[in-house]
Amino acid sequence: MRQVAIVGVGYSGFRSISPDLSYKELMYEAAAKAYDDAGVDPRRDVESFVSVAEDFNEGTSIFDEYVPDQIGGVLKPVHTIPGDGIHGLIAAYMQVLTGAMDIVMVEAHSKASNVLTLSDVVAYAMDPIYNRPLRANPLFIAGMEMNRYLYKTGTTEEQCAQVVVKNRANGFLNPSAAYGARLSLDAVLSSEPLSYPLKRLEVSSHADGAIVMVLASGDVAQELSALPIWITGVGWCNETPSLETRDWESATYARNSAEMAYRVAGIRNPRLEIDFAEVDDTFAYKELQHMEALGLCREGEAGLLLEEGDTELDGELPLNPSGGNLGVGHLLDASGLARVLEVVLQLRGIAGQRQLEDVETGLAFGWRSIPTTSGAAVVLSN
Amino acid sequence: MSLVERITSFADAKVWYGNLPIESLYTVGIAGEKFFRAIKDRGVIMGSVCPSCNLTYLPPMMYCERCFAELEEWVEVGTKGTVYTYTVVGVSLGGAPLEQPEILALIKIEGAHGGLVHRLGEVKPEETEIGMPVEAVLKPKKDREGSILDIKHFKPA
Known part of the structure; x- marks a missing residue:
């Protein structure tokens, strides 16, 4: 099978609002940086373009018509998929695998601050006949799931709150994180319950930004980059x-x-073979639940490992060194690509103050948030 | 290559407003028609059965999501169940604090695969527990219109 690497990354953001740049300019800036990083000219070198977008979040029908120009893709193969950013990355990866393309880009973005009725958009994603007539804030799904997860595993509310403390502190060391902060456990626990047992500070806040990555096939990647991921x-x-x-x-x-x-990557024991991970933490309990589901520990163990410091920057298995969605900000469907971005920066050794030592293999996992059960994972090595 | 010029004054950071009033109809379908008619006319909850997977779907579906078979067998599943999980929602759809928080729950009905997501009533949040037995409270027959809201709520049984 062909080898595929990420040879360039670029991003614009991440900020709670972005009144100065249109979504097209956010995308352009991220793309320009990624092409510069990869040392490629999009008009000459990039053979195919994948964008990730959901019409309702964009406020524009048939949004795929609006993506080619700002990413350098006019008159070239371009397609848009709705999904998590990692679904887009996988689509680009598979295009390179076909052998028909050597250099492909993927883009995902969030202009969440422009969506005036975001919770209505989420509510509109629920089953119109059985669930929507209840007219409940869609956070109820997260509240119900958290309650069941705590009941089943014995994980505590304190442990969930500790995820927020950890991730926002990691975000504090990440200059591109919109919500870095040093918080006390009490501040999280005493924030108002939005949907019991889920509290306000356990829900990631939205941010604006765009992320672009350039993928290349084996030999081309070696030529383009001194450190392909x-x-x-x-x-x-x-x-x-x-x-x-x-x-x-x-x-x-x-x-x-x-x-x-793991099967594709030939990983038999993820606990030993994965050095660190960026996993969806849209709601604080999700980091713990996802850690267990991803095979990084046993069921019910994630909260304990967190308490012991295993998932801190200097722990055995750092989780969300970027700050995750809680620290960086929730980037709608670009969230998964933000997870990948941090894995790339860490594996290149350019993650600044939050740089992990001796990392060779990282995992990124994205989830499309409520009400979905839509997930995507990627394993990366330097 | 990147952006050279930037907006440097808030007065120059302009926005344009747009909205789209979306209205849609949702066909309830064969399984939904049967389900809602049973509640409306007879006050009973029905599920569809997959004999090969030995599952009774609630809400009912016309096909099995496990084996993809078309489902033709129907059974009454009763109106009693247990709270599988619940939450107390403190904010409205738009995010404003609710004066009267609502308890929402996934109610699992014995013998059914799935259940119903609905409100709990006639119980306080602090009295609510996972595993609590509950039963459906239906609207009076004359007020039922073939909707999930024909069930007013579930109450402790």
Whole structure:
């Protein structure tokens, strides 16, 4: 099989609002930086373009028509997919695998601050006949899942709150994080309950920004980059849309995504072979639930490992050194690509104050947030 | 290559407003029609059965999501169940604090694969527990219109 590497990354953001730049300019800036980083000219060298976008978040129907120009893709193969950013990365990866393309880019962005009715958009994603008539804030899904997860695993509310403290502190060391902060556990625990047992500070706040990555096939990647970051495994899975029949305890979509990615990467023991991970933490409990589902520890163990400091920057298995969605900000469907971005920066050794020591293999996992059971994972090595 | 010039004054950072009033119809379908008619006319909850997977789907579906078979068998599943998980929602759809927080729950019905997501009533948040037995409270027959809201809420049984 062909080898595929990430040879360039660029991003614009991440900020709570971005009144100065249009979404096209955010994308242009991220793309220009990524092409500069990869040393490629998009008009001459990039053979295909993948953008990730969801019409309702963009406020524009048939949004795929609006992506080619600002990423250098006019008159070239371009397509847009709705999904998590990692789904887009996997689509670009597979295009290189075909052998038809050597250099492909992927882009994802968030202009969340321009969506005036974001919770209505999320509510509109629920089943219109069985669930939507209840007219509840969609956070109820996260509240119900958190409650069941705590009940099943014995994980505590304090442990969930500790995720927020850790990730926002990591964000404090990340200049591109919108929500870096040093918080006390009490501040998180005493923030108002939005959907019991889920508290306000356990819900990641949205941010604006764009992320672009340039992928290249083996030989081309070696020529372009002194330190290509190899994509060694990919996996993705959707469970059922039905709130009533899905697994509420253990994030099966994450387990299946990771098992596929590990199989492709030839990883038999992720606990030993993964040096660090960036995993979805849209809601604080999700980091713990996802850590378990991704095979990084046993069920019910994530909260304890967190308390022991294992997932801190200097721990055995650092989780979300970037700050995650809680620290960086939730970038809508670019969130998964933000996870990959941090893995790339860490594996290149350019993550600044939060740089981890001696890392060779990292995992990124993205989830499309409520009400979905849509996940995607990628394993990367330097 | 990147952006050379920047907006440096807030007065120059302009926005344009747009909205789209979306209205849609959602066809309830064969399984949904049967389900809602049973609640409306007879006050009973029905599921569809997959004999090969030995699963009774609630809400009912016309096909099995496990084996992809078309489902033709129907059974009444009763109106009693247990709280599988619940939450107390403190904010409205738009994010404003609710004066009266709402308890929402996934109610699992014995013998059914799945259950119903609905409100809990006639119980206080602090009295609510996972595993609590509950039963459906239906609207009076004359007020039912073939909707999930024909069930007012579930109450402790």
